[in-house]
Amino acid sequence: MRHVVTGEAVALELSSVSVITRGASLLLDLVVYWTAMALALVALGLTGTTLGVSEAAAAALTLTTVVGFLVITPVAVETLSRGRSVGKLAFGIRVVRDDGGGVRFRHCLIRGLTGFAEIYLTLGLLPLLTGVFTERGKRLGDVMAGTYAIRVRHLSVRPMMLPVPPSMAAWAQIADIGRLPDDLAAGAARLLSTVQGGGRKVDMAAVTDVSDRLAADIVTYVAPAPPTTSSVEFLSAVMAERRNREYQRLRLKQDRAESLHRRLHTLPYT
Incomplete structure (x- = not known):
């Protein structure tokens, strides 16, 4: 349990998420985005073949599709859902600011741009290392954006009905x-x-x-x-x-x- 002090000097108890849970959430997100991107590329290839699109135009459309699904879409999803995604929703977690507040577009943009480099260029090694050695399991994008992931879904506890002895x-x-x-x-x-x-x-x-x-x-x-x-x-x-x-x-x-x-x-x- 992490104690977070807001700008109004209110102490909040927010449970941060383990590196394993964040990794599983990220893996599910990658599966969703890469599957959608592959389907889009197949559709573009069939359309380009039918319409006779030039190689330069096809390359530009391919690059736009890759950037759109691997950078723009994750940023848009996190911004509109205030720190959620398919993987985060499945594992009951949300990205928030260091003071416990909701993330905004600039936080999601920094996370998205940094995430593209640290996840794909290092094959996920850099997020793993930073998550292990930072206090709240942050990846590099979280460190730069001032965010971290919290757990918003907890196991239900059956009410205790024992009387006072x-x-x-x-x-x-x-x-x-x-x-x-x-x-x-x-x-x-x-x-x-x-x-x-x-x-x-x-x-x-x-x-x-x-x-x-x-x-x-x-x-x-x-x-x-x-x-x-x-x-x-x-x-x-x-x-x-x-x-x-x-x-x-x-x-x-x-x-x-x-x-x-x-x-x-x-x-x-x-």
């Missing part, structure tokens, strides 16, 4: 539970979902080991300190109380909206 109920009512980082909250939710639905197939030794690590990180976000209990019960209490408080907050917000709606519709219209 009775031994932790009194503590949970008075506990000050701070905002947990997304990765910690998701990890605890996955663990508790496994405990909830696993039955006897769950490896409790592994569950205890993971829950101990998560509890050691989450305990720093709560006050006062919890009573002595197992790490699984502590995680259950924290996550269930967070769920209950969020439900109460949303329910109160809905009640206020419904009350305002009733008041507005009972006022006389003039």
